[in-house]
Amino acid sequence: SQKIEQNSEALNIQEGKTATLTCNYTNYSPAYLQWYRQDPGRGPVFLLLIRENEKEKRKERLKVTFDTTLKQSLFHITASQPADSATYLCALDMESGGYNKLIFGAGTRLAVHP
Amino acid sequence: NAGVTQTPKFQVLKTGQSMTLQCAQDMNHNSMYWYRQDPGMGLRLIYYSASEGTTDKGEVPNGYNVSRLNKREFSLRLESAAPSQTSVYFCASSEDSRHFGNGTRLTVT
Numbered sequence: 346s347q348k349i350e351q352n353s354e355a356l357n358i359q360e361g362k363t364a365t366l367t368c369n370y371t372n373y374s375p376a377y378l379q380w381y382r383q384d385p386g387r388g389p390v391f392l393l394l395i396r397e398n399e400k401e402k403r404k405e406r407l408k409v410t411f412d413t414t415l416k417q418s419l420f421h422i423t424a425s426q427p428a429d430s431a432t433y434l435c436a437l438d439m440e441s442g443g444y445n446k447l448i449f450g451a452g453t454r455l456a457v458h459p
Numbered sequence: 460n461a462g463v464t465q466t467p468k469f470q471v472l473k474t475g476q477s478m479t480l481q482c483a484q485d486m487n488h489n490s491m492y493w494y495r496q497d498p499g500m501g502l503r504l505i506y507y508s509a510s511e512g513t514t515d516k517g518e519v520p521n522g523y524n525v526s527r528l529n530k531r532e533f534s535l536r537l538e539s540a541a542p543s544q545t546s547v548y549f550c551a552s553s554e555d556s557r558h559f560g561n562g563t564r565l566t567v568t
Contacts, residue, residue: 349501379556388463388549388559389502434501447557449494449501 347372349437351450358457364425366453368418368435373448377438378411378418382431383452389434393420425457461485465550465560472540472567480535480563482550490553491533492517493525495546496562502549508533540567 349370358364368378377396381389395402395411395418402409408421422429432452439446466481484491489510494502504517508527522544524536533552537544545567551557 353499381557386561388551388561389557391556391558394556436501445553445555446504447502449503451499451501 347448349373349435349448349450351433351435351453353451353453355454355456358425358455360426360457360459362425364422364429364455364457366420366433366435366455368420368450370416370437373416373437373439374413375437375448376440377445378409379436379438379447380407380409380418380420381434381436383434384431392433394438422455425455427457427459430455430457463550463552463558463560465548465563467563468561469564470566472537472565474541474567476540477536477538478540478565479537480548480550480565481532482534482560483532484550484552484558485531486552486558487530488552488554488558489530491527492551492553492557493523493533493535494549494551495519496549497546505535505548537565540565542567 379394380392383389393409395409406423410419432454434452435450437448463484492507493505496502503519506525508514511530514525526534548563549559551559
C-alpha cells in the first residue's frame, strides 16, 4: 500500500542545535517533494520544494535532501531557535492529470527549548 | 495582499444541518483546493478546481459539494452535516506550492 510517514512523536531539541526531521514514503514516485510549516491554529506555510533530480536544497538555515533510492527526505534546521517550534509537514508532489496532486504526511512537531 | 481568506473561522452544527464554507484568494491563481485535517492524519483533499469553471473530486469527496464561483472564490458546501465531518477545513490556491488559508474549525454534534 502507499504510505507517507513522518515521526509522530515530537522532536525536542536545545536552542542552537540542528533539528533533523524525516519523511519516508513507499509505493510512490513523486516528481517533487515539498516541506511546509504549520503553527497552531494556522494553515500550513510553504518552505521548500526539491525536485527528484536534486540531491539537496538550501534556504537560509534550512536544508532539505531527497533520496529517491531510499525513498526518504530529510529536513534540517541549523542553529535552531525557539521561534522554529512548529509542526513540519512533508508532501509528495505527484503530477496527475494536468494538476499537481500533493500527498501530505501527518507532520512532526518540533519543540526548540531555550 | 490578504492571500487566502476563509470564513467562518469557527462553526458548530447539529447533525443534518447544512452550511457553506467560503474561500477567496487574491493571488490570481488558477487552481484552488479544499482539504480537511484530522488529528494524526495528513491533509486530505476533498475537491479541487484546476481552473475557473472546472471542479473535480479529490480523495474524500463524499458528503460535500463545491462551487468555483469565479477565479477568486471557491466554496465548499455540506448539505447534511454528520459528526464524521467534524474537522478543520483548509482552502488553498496554487501555481506550484500551495498557499493556505487559516482554516475553519467545524464541529458537528
